[in-house]
Amino acid sequence: MRDKTIDYVLRTTWLAVQKMYNEEASKFDSTMATGFTLLSIDPESGTPSTALGPKMGMEATSLSRILKTMEESGLIERKPNPKDGRSVLIHLTPFGREKRDYSREKVLTFNETIRGQISEEKIDHFYEVAELINGLISKKSIYNQNED
Amino acid sequence: MRDKTIDYVLRTTWLAVQKMYNEEASKFDSTMATGFTLLSIDPESGTPSTALGPKMGMEATSLSRILKTMEESGLIERKPNPKDGRSVLIHLTPFGREKRDYSREKVLTFNETIRGQISEEKIDHFYEVAELINGLISKKSIYNQNED
DNA sequence: AAATTTTATTATGCATGCATAATAAAATTG
DNA sequence: CAATTTTATTATGCATGCATAATAAAATTT
Numbered sequence: 337m338r339d340k341t342i343d344y345v346l347r348t349t350w351l352a353v354q355k356m357y358n359e360e361a362s363k364f365d366s367t368m369a370t371g372f373t374l375l376s377i378d379p380e381s382g383t384p385s386t387a388l389g390p391k392m393g394m395e396a397t398s399l400s401r402i403l404k405t406m407e408e409s410g411l412i413e414r415k416p417n418p419k420d421g422r423s424v425l426i427h428l429t430p431f432g433r434e435k436r437d438y439s440r441e442k443v444l445t446f447n448e449t450i451r452g453q454i455s456e457e458k459i460d461h462f463y464e465v466a467e468l469i470n471g472l473i474s475k476k477s478i479y480n481q482n483e484d
Numbered sequence: 485m486r487d488k489t490i491d492y493v494l495r496t497t498w499l500a501v502q503k504m505y506n507e508e509a510s511k512f513d514s515t516m517a518t519g520f521t522l523l524s525i526d527p528e529s530g531t532p533s534t535a536l537g538p539k540m541g542m543e544a545t546s547l548s549r550i551l552k553t554m555e556e557s558g559l560i561e562r563k564p565n566p567k568d569g570r571s572v573l574i575h576l577t578p579f580g581r582e583k584r585d586y587s588r589e590k591v592l593t594f595n596e597t598i599r600g601q602i603s604e605e606k607i608d609h610f611y612e613v614a615e616l617i618n619g620l621i622s623k624k625s626i627y628n629q630n631e632d
Numbered sequence: 633a634a635a636t637t638t639t640a641t642t643a644t645g646c647a648t649g650c651a652t653a654a655t656a657a658a659a660t661t662g
Numbered sequence: 663c664a665a666t667t668t669t670a671t672t673a674t675g676c677a678t679g680c681a682t683a684a685t686a687a688a689a690t691t692t
Contacts, residue, residue: 337615341595342607343501348541349614350498352621353491355650358677360627369678386640393496398679400642405677422640422687442627447489449626454616459490461609466497467485468602473500478597479508479590503680506647510681517648534670546649548672553647570657570670 342465353446360442364435369402371439374411374432382427384417411435490613501594508590512583517550519587522559522580530575532565559583 337345357368376391377383385403389396403426406412411432417423428436451459472478485493505516524539525531533551537544551574554560559580565571576584599607620626 337618338611341591342598342610343505343591343594344541345611345614346494346498346501349617350494351541351649352618353494354678356621356626357491358650367677393492393499394678395680396639396641397643397681400640402678404642420640420688424641443489443491446491446626449620450490450613450617453620454613458609458612461606462490462613463486463493464606465598465602465610466493469497469598470485470500472597472601473504478504478594499679502648506680515647542648543650544671545651545673548670550648552672568658568670572671 342469346469357442357446361439364438366435366439370406370411371435371442373399373402373406374428374436374439375443377412377426377428377432377436379428379433379436382415382425384420385414385424385426386420388426406432490617494617505590505594509587512586514583514587518554518559519583519590521547521550521554522576522584522587523591525560525574525576525580525584527576527581527584530563530573532568533562533572533574534568536574554580 340348354368357371361367361371372392373388376388385396385399388394389399392399403412403414407414410429413427413429415425415427417425488496502516505519509515509519520540521536524536533544533547536542537547540547551560551562555562558577561575561577563573563575565573
């Protein structure tokens with residue numbers, strides 16, 4: 337793997353994780369994105385969809401379709417937001433609350449397993465590299481002259 | 485970002501890179517996957533499609549559709565493989581060769597920029613974490629009893 | 633307050649991933 | 663060598679990402 341580029345490693349590693357999460361979720365007729373969304377909704381008071389995208393690192397337009405599917409399968413309800421007529425409040429149904437617990441366990445297990453098998457320092461460096469990449473991209477300082 | 489899970493960081497970082505590559509490619513009516521594929525084809529003698537998937541970390545079924553699109557847009561040709569009637573040899577067209585040069589430069593610049601701004605040790609640790617994740621997933625040792 | 637701009641959401645189309653099924657050619661087995 | 667299995671490719675459907683456009687409600691400007 338050391339002979340592969342950084343982008344290759346990022347891509348294939350993420351795809352492996354995604355595939356694993358989707359395989360786990362499919363045992364319960366669910367998907368990875370559905371699980372992530374369930375985890376981002378406040379199970380008590382519901383969550384304005386405005387908050388959901390940023391929390392999940394997902395654009396509103398991508399989230400919208402996932403929420404539609406989730407509403408159709410009875411995991412969530414969309415209710416009007418009394419504070420903003422454009423916005424929507426997302427609430428878990430009892431069914432959604434059950435699935436949420438399952439998703440939480442899978443995500444915790446995955447992340448704890450990794451952290452349990454490698455030093456904290458290496459995890460820190462992993463985060464540092466990721467931060468560097470995100471920083472370079474958001475500043476558009478790779479292919480463009482700095483123009484901000 | 486340090487308060488985010490490892491899977492979150494992997495996902496959002498990869499999506500940022502993918503988006504950046506697609507934005508660059510779209511300036512030339514191309515896509516990231518097309519660029520990656522161009523880079524994996526031997527510009528001299530062509531490449532059997534059997535070799536392409538593993539090299540790119542992509543399944544044959546995903547590659548097939550990309551090759552179809554690339555053939556339609558005149559970047560590659562599919563020729564019969566004299567050594568194996570099932571297999572196909574992928575050749576770059578002159579047009580494909582041009583685009584290949586452009587892709588190579590983008591990928592090199594990206595990877596060199598990152599390596600130029602962080603210590604080799606941290607990059608090594610990034611690879612180690614990625615290897616750990618891939619290893620755990622391929623051994624199915626996260627959610628399953630070890631059965632191999 | 634009316635006009636303009638911004639924001640939140642949805643719909644839709646395309647790109648790219650996986651799963652599955654179909655097909656044809658090779659490889660293996662009997 | 664005929665029958666079976668494996669391998670390479672393609673087609674298709676669904677999931678999830680982005681881009682873009684449409685719409686409605688706020689927020690801002692004038």
